[in-house]
Amino acid sequence: MGEEQPLRTDYAGTLTSERIGDQVRLAGWVDRRRDHGGVVFFDIRDASGLAQVVVDPDQLPAGRDLKMEYTVTVGGEVRPRPEGTINVDMATGEVEVVASDIRILSTAETLPFMINDRVEVDERLRLQYRYLDLRRPRMAANLRARSNAIRAMRETLDELGFLEVETPTLIRSTPEGARDMLVPSRLNKGSFYALPQSPQLFKQLLMVGGVDRYYQIARCYRDEDFRSDRQLEFTQLDIEGAFWGQDGVLETLEQVIVAVVEQARGVTIPRPFKRMTYAESMARYGTDKPDLRFGMEITDLGDIFEDSDFKAFSGAVKGGGAVRGLNVGPLGLSRSGLDGLVAKAKELGAKGLVWMVAEDDGSLRSPVAKFLTESELQRLGARFATTPGDILLIAADETKLVGTLLGQLRVELGRPKGHDELAFLWVVDFPVFEETEGGDLAPAHHPFTSPVSVTEMRDNPKAAVSKAYDLVLNGSELGSGSVRIHDPEIQKQVFEVLGISDEEAESRFGWFIKALRYGTPPHAGFAVGIDRLLAILQGEQSIRDVIPFPKTQTGADPMTESPKPVDDFQLMELGVNLRPEVRAALDGSREVPE
RNA sequence: GGGGGCGUGGUGAAGUCUGGAGUUCACGCCGGCCUGUCAAGCCGGAGGUCGCGAGUUCAAAUCUCGUCGUCCCCGCCA
Numbered sequence: 001m002g003e004e005q006p007l008r009t010d011y012a013g014t015l016t017s018e019r020i021g022d023q024v025r026l027a028g029w030v031d032r033r034r035d036h037g038g039v040v041f042f043d044i045r046d047a048s049g050l051a052q053v054v055v056d057p058d059q060l061p062a063g064r065d066l067k068m069e070y071t072v073t074v075g076g077e078v079r080p081r082p083e084g085t086i087n088v089d090m091a092t093g094e095v096e097v098v099a100s101d102i103r104i105l106s107t108a109e110t111l112p113f114m115i116n117d118r119v120e121v122d123e124r125l126r127l128q129y130r131y132l133d134l135r136r137p138r139m140a141a142n143l144r145a146r147s148n149a150i151r152a153m154r155e156t157l158d159e160l161g162f163l164e165v166e167t168p169t170l171i172r173s174t175p176e177g178a179r180d181m182l183v184p185s186r187l188n189k190g191s192f193y194a195l196p197q198s199p200q201l202f203k204q205l206l207m208v209g210g211v212d213r214y215y216q217i218a219r220c221y222r223d224e225d226f227r228s229d230r231q232l233e234f235t236q237l238d239i240e241g242a243f244w245g246q247d248g249v250l251e252t253l254e255q256v257i258v259a260v261v262e263q264a265r266g267v268t269i270p271r272p273f274k275r276m277t278y279a280e281s282m283a284r285y286g287t288d289k290p291d292l293r294f295g296m297e298i299t300d301l302g303d304i305f306e307d308s309d310f311k312a313f314s315g316a317v318k319g320g321g322a323v324r325g326l327n328v329g330p331l332g333l334s335r336s337g338l339d340g341l342v343a344k345a346k347e348l349g350a351k352g353l354v355w356m357v358a359e360d361d362g363s364l365r366s367p368v369a370k371f372l373t374e375s376e377l378q379r380l381g382a383r384f385a386t387t388p389g390d391i392l393l394i395a396a397d398e399t400k401l402v403g404t405l406l407g408q409l410r411v412e413l414g415r416p417k418g419h420d421e422l423a424f425l426w427v428v429d430f431p432v433f434e435e436t437e438g439g440d441l442a443p444a445h446h447p448f449t450s451p452v453s454v455t456e457m458r459d460n461p462k463a464a465v466s467k468a469y470d471l472v473l474n475g476s477e478l479g480s481g482s483v484r485i486h487d488p489e490i491q492k493q494v495f496e497v498l499g500i501s502d503e504e505a506e507s508r509f510g511w512f513i514k515a516l517r518y519g520t521p522p523h524a525g526f527a528v529g530i531d532r533l534l535a536i537l538q539g540e541q542s543i544r545d546v547i548p549f550p551k552t553q554t555g556a557d558p559m560t561e562s563p564k565p566v567d568d569f570q571l572m573e574l575g576v577n578l579r580p581e582v583r584a585a586l587d588g589s590r591e592v593p594e
Numbered sequence: 595g596g597g598g599g600c601g602u603g604g605u606g607a608a609g610u611c612u613g614g615a616g617u618u619c620a621c622g623c624c625g626g627c628c629u630g631u632c633a634a635g636c637c638g639g640a641g642g643u644c645g646c647g648a649g650u651u652c653a654a655a656u657c658u659c660g661u662c663g664u665c666c667c668c669g670c671c672a
Contacts, residue, residue: 038629052632068622093632110623113605118633119621121605124664132624177672197672224671347597348668434672446672498672542665552664 007073007105014048015092019061019078024097026051027073027105029135030066031115042066044074052087052096054079057446062102069108069115075101123544128558130549142538142546145264149534150217152259153237160252162213162239168204169195169219172510177446179223189575195221195233198527200446201512203240204302204484207523210513215239217530226553227533228542240525246467249481249524250275250426253471256395256528261422264537267420278430286407288430296376296414298324298406301394304379310371314353316396316588323396325380326406328413341393341409350405354394358386376558411508412476419474419536430468433497440499444468447494447594449482452492453500461497471528478533481526488516518589 008027015024028046040055040063053074055063066072076099087093112129113121117138126133135140154164171345173180173194180194196202198220206214218238224230237256241248254271261269274292282291284297301323305313313323333341338355345353354365364377364386372380384392393409395402432451433441441461443449445468450459457464467483485491491513495505531543544550551557565586571577578586 029669032632032634034631034634036629036631036634037627039631040629041631043632050632054630056629082630085632087632090632114621116633119606122601122664125605174598174672178670200672222671225669227671228666230671269636466634553666554664558661558663 008046009398011048012044012051013091015051015078015095015097017080017094019390020080022078023075024078025073025075026097028071030068030070030114033066033068035064040064040066041096042554044072045135049091051093052081052090053099054096055099055102058098060102061401062104063099065104066102067108067131071105071108073103073105074099086151092565094293118501119180124552124558125192127550127552130148130559134548135198139545142534142540143548145538146230146530146546148263149260149537150530151238152263153215153217153256156256156259157213157215157239159250160213160255162215165203165206165209165211165214166205167196167199167216167218171202172511174201175510177222177291181221181223183545184574184576186574198236200448201240203238203525204448204523205512205515207240207484207486208518208520211242213239213241213244214525218527226551226555228544229535230317231531231543231547231550232555234543234547235530236483236527237530238525238527239481240523241535242290242521242523244524245483245522246428246469246524250469253481253526253528255472257424257533265422269424273424273426275426275428278427278431278465280430282403285326286403286405286410287475288427288470289472289475289477290427291411291415292425293416293421293474294414296326296328296336296410298326298403298410300324301380301383303381304376307395308372308376310368310376312354312368313394313396316398316402317527320399321397322399323394325384325392325394326410326413327384327386328393328409330387331391331413332389334390338391344412345395345409348405348408349401350395350397352395353405353409354396356380356394357390358388358390358393360388362386362388364392380577387548398468402485415475419539421474422536425472426469427472428469429465431462432457432464432466435462435488441497443494444500445480445482447498447500448484448491450485450490451494457497458493465584467524468527471526473533473536476532476536477529479526479528481524483522483524486516486520486522487515488520491516 006025008025010024010026010468012026012028026044026046028044031043031045032052033040033042038057040057042053042055053076056061067212074097076096076097079098081094081096088443099514102275109133112125113132115121115132115135117136170183170193173182173192178197180197183193183195185191185193199216199218203214203216216238218236219233220236221233223232239249239252250272254273258271261267276290278288281288286288286298302317305323306317308314316323341355342353354366354368356364356369359383362381364381369377380392384390386392393406395405397405430444431531432444432449434444436442445466450467452465452467468480469482470480471478485494492502492505531546534546535541535543536545549557549559555563
């Protein structure tokens with residue numbers, strides 16, 4: 001009496017023929033039951049996998065009572081399966097456990113959906129019952145992969161002497177970049193904390209503080225609209241180093257990524273990763289995050305058409321724009337399919353799109369062929385090295401628009417399904433500023449990024465290059481980093497060029513710039529989006545599938561039904577009043593009977 | 595803020611274009627049979643306010659408008 005019996009001695013997924021004859025006890029969920037009357041089989045599932053249990057229901061009537069997702073503990077002997085009944089699709093398929101004892105630990109109601117990967121269940125329902133969804137093999141594998149990846153990051157960085165440091169998640173709001181998530185302060189009514197968009201300034205202060213090499217698995221918050229690769233909260237591997245520069249950062253991150261990919265995929269990817277300047281990436285791929293798993297590069301045609309009689313082309317070149325095209329290959333598109341691309345181009349803001357099809361005799365068929373000379377058509381065919389059936393898409397417009405358009409068409413028409421291949425790329429030499437649609441300058445990275453030349457930044461800001469770099473995987477931006485400004489004077493000048501006055505800079509960032517005055521080492525760093533990295537490594541379309549408890553596109557959690565209004569008392573303690581129209585809308589919705 | 599897709603027993607789908615009895619398929623659920631299955635099989639059964647609300651019509655899952663939910667995309671994401 002009193003001696004507690006263990007619920008299990010072994011994990012189901014570990015049983016092999018080496019264990020034949022052993023008495024084992026397994027604990028897990030009833031995955032699937034196959035009742036033959038005189039003999040009952042069921043698969044028991046635990047975190048390690050599945051094993052088949054055989055029950056003689058005359059000996060063990062409990063075998064008849066089992067239903068899917070009951071939790072049970074089963075004692076029995078590991079036995080080889082009889083001739084011809086070995087299941088080669090199952091890791092433990094050579095053996096089975098002959099049950100001598102079955103205890104039902106808990107029962108389960110009829111499930112809202114099946115615990116398997118065969119059915120694509122509505123995602124809202126999956127999120128509402130996420131605890132069941134996580135039992136599915138695919139999701140369980142994603143959780144495990146995430147844990148393994150993060151462990152690989154920690155091990156690699158620990159080995160390199162990095163210090164893991166936590167930074168606060170209740171910080172001062174700095175109305176730059178994305179919208180802040182705000183938290184009202186009870187002790188300082190009317191004041192608010194913000195949740196960090198990244199640990200950016202704190203990690204820089206750690207450099208000032210003498211932490212030579214820093215990293216953190218950091219939760220970040222950005223209150224912007226959702227996408228399949230964006231959530232309100234997400235996780236970054238954040239790193240920073242003192243007396244460090246771009247080459248050191250890239251070198252270190254490559255080691256981390258290689259270790260993560262080895263964990264996740266079991267392959268060693270070659271180093272160093274490819275590098276490309278921002279300018280080259282924009283010219284060849286029309287984007288700063290090119291998918292290098294396929295070619296289909298953007299080709300400049302300005303020299304062919306600058307003097308063409310076809311004004312749509314020559315006019316664009318002479319007006320300072322560009323004529324560029326893609327050879328998207330033999331897609332076999334019908335006339336309506338091609339017209340669909342033209343419509344698509346117009347949706348994207350282009351004046352038009354010209355398509356051409358390479359005929360068997362090498363000529364180019366196109367609605368605009370009659371406006372072009374024989375020589376122009378021949379040079380086109382040669383430039384694209386066409387083979388019969390190839391489709392050319394040509395756009396003439398403002399240079400930036402042409403690039404964006406062709407870049408999007410390239411991805412749409414050429415991007416491989418899935419993520420079997422991994423194409424990592426560093427995009428370097430980002431511009432300091434991006435031009436907004438209004439013509440204003442906005443920092444391409446954050447305003448603490450070091451320009452290559454302060455003089456150039458002042459005199460020719462549109463062309464100025466910064467010490468900023470992005471990591472791209474399969475056309476997805478995994479993260480970005482930069483060499484930081486460590487000189488308070490340069491920091492002030494950057495604010496100045498951005499149109500932030502001294503007073504404004506002082507009131508917003510004075511606490512930070514002050515720190516730079518006390519002996520700041522040159523430093524640099526990076527942040528990798530862990531959710532995006534894992535989603536791609538796991539072949540998932542959305543980061544939601546590598547986040548245990550994500551939110552829907554409207555920021556809701558169907559399981560807990562958050563967010564929810566709070567008690568008036570809670571608001572009162574915080575000194576917060578809802579705006580009248582918000583209050584009215586809430587009261588209105590409360591009148592609706594439940 | 596804008597564009598698009600989807601919403602049908604517990605689950606996944608077909609039916610919607612071209613209105614005519616809640617019809618069909620697979621899984622699950624309930625009952626029965628069955629000693630080698632592994633998505634077990636066979637027989638029988640239950641289960642739906644076709645997201646919700648208006649409108650058109652003799653008649654609406656189907657057409658129209660609105661609304662809610664969800665997904666994808668543009669904007670946004672220093």
